[in-house]
Amino acid sequence: MFSSVSAFFAPLFETSFSLNDLMFMLKGAGITLALTFWAVLGGTLLGVVFGVIRAISPWWVNLPIGIVLDIFRSIPLLIQLVLANSFKTIIGVRWDSFTIGCIVLALYCCSYCTEIVRSGFLAVPATTRRAARSLGMSWTQDLTAIVFPIALRVGLPSWIGLTLGVMKDTAMVWWIGVVELLRSSQVIVTRIQEPLFVLSIAGLIYFLMSFPIARLGARLEKRWREND
Amino acid sequence: MNYTFHWLPAFRALPDMLWGALVTLEVAVLSMLLGVFFAVLLAVASGSNYRVLRGAAASWIELARNTPALFQIYMAYFGLGSLGIHLDSFPALLAGITFNNAGYLAETFRGGLRAVPPTQLRAARSLGMGQIQAFRLIVLPQMFRVVFYPLTNQMVWAILMTSLGVIVGLNNDLTGVTQELNVRSFRTFEYFALAAVIYYLLAKLVTLSARLLAWRLFRY
DSSP states (O other), X not given: OHHHHHHHHHHHHTXXXXXXXXXXXXXXXXXXXXXXXXXXXXXXXHHHHHHHHHXXXXXXXXXXXXXXXXXXXXXXXXXXXXHHHHHHHHHTOOOOHHHHHHHHHHHHHHHHHHHHHHHHHHHSOHHHHHHHHHTTOOHHHIIIIIIHHHHXXXXXXXXXXXXXXXHHHGGGGGGGTOXXXXXXXXXXXXXXXXXXXXXXHHHHHHHHHHHHHHHHHHHHHHHHHHHO | OOOOOOHHXXXXXXXXXXXXXXXXXXXXXXHHHHHHHHHHHHHHHTTSSOHHHHHHHHHHHHHHHHSOHHHHHHIIIIIHHHTTOOOOHHHHHHHHHHHXXXXXXXXXXXXXXXXXXXXXXXXXXXXXOOHHHHIIIIIHHHHHHHHHHHHHHHXXXXXXXXXXXXXXXXXXXXXXXXXXXXHHXXXXXXXXXXXXXXXXXXXXXXXXXXXXXXXXXXXX
16 A cells, blocks of 8 residues: 555655565664663663662762763763673673663663753752651652652753753664664665755754753743743 | 784784874864864854754754764765765864764854853953953853863763764774774774773873863962
8 A cells, every 4th residue: 555655655755665665764762762771661660769868978979970970971872782782792681782872871861861860869958858857857858758859850951951852863873773864864765866856854853852841941941940 | 702812913903093093083183173163163153043044053063962973974975975076084073073073062052152141241342351352261262161061961961973984984093993903803803892992091081181171270
């Protein structure tokens, strides 16, 4: 059916890009979203744990965590992916490249998320926390009912930015052999030789996945700042 | 685990890789200089009264911020070819990263300009300074203070982004050299681990010198 539809449309656009190709690219976009989902999920869970640890621990716990996480932010993601992939072969684990991509991206996401959580945590004024404690709240209650809600407001806009950043960085995962959106567009380019057109479609899909959420984040940031 | 590490060939290739690191720095610095130039234009354009200029600036900024850097480099390398503009891998990488840098920095500069209260400009003017004098002596230094930290961050990102050059066939930057060595010997882990260390040191060099510079520049 697809081929007949594309045969109908082909003279309109004068392109050999078919609906099948679009489907192939949308499938790639699905892989991109799946990578983003797992990476951000893992990265955020780890990031919250490390962020809280960094905010409340003494310097001799704080410093090593900070240094290790900083490494993930100072090495190109491409190199991290290649290293992880070859390390997998060295220790002889049979994970597919999708899993490796998720793990590397999750660690990368975690290193940024930790800083977001930490700065959100530290943005809660000490007086507010003391007030909560003197109202009779326990330490845990203070954490869950006072610190987290306030830190969430401070950190959510940057977290949205981080999520979109990770989504864009998934484009590098094809280097270790995952066919995501950008790679799928390359496959089609190789076949039909219309790089500008196919890449534009890929760009449009990325843009549509990123722009509305980026706008939402900017709006949240503005609205919450007005309430302060 | 039956793998023996061979670090010696990697260390022997260190001089080559350091030359590659120089190319990496070159791309990063050039892309930052060009990026700052275009970002200033974009920041000015997005505050202008002409809708066309505003629209053009907005589309550049939103495209740069909402698509992957790798996509932008691809566009420069493969996409422009359809329009008859055939770029080599080096200029294509440079163009891609510059486009990206300009988009992110434009937002930074816009925020920086907004952070300087307009009363400052008016005060300078009423002290008898000319428009340009007031902008140069009063607004710019204060703006620079605000954008300095994001600027160094962007520089680190620019360095990390240059590693994408290998995907469009650049073979003389740090990742490119490493990949060439890797293809010849298949000691992937050793070579790339060494490259990772060099990238880390480069990034730290930038942050450290920026901190020293900030300490010299911004004390009262």
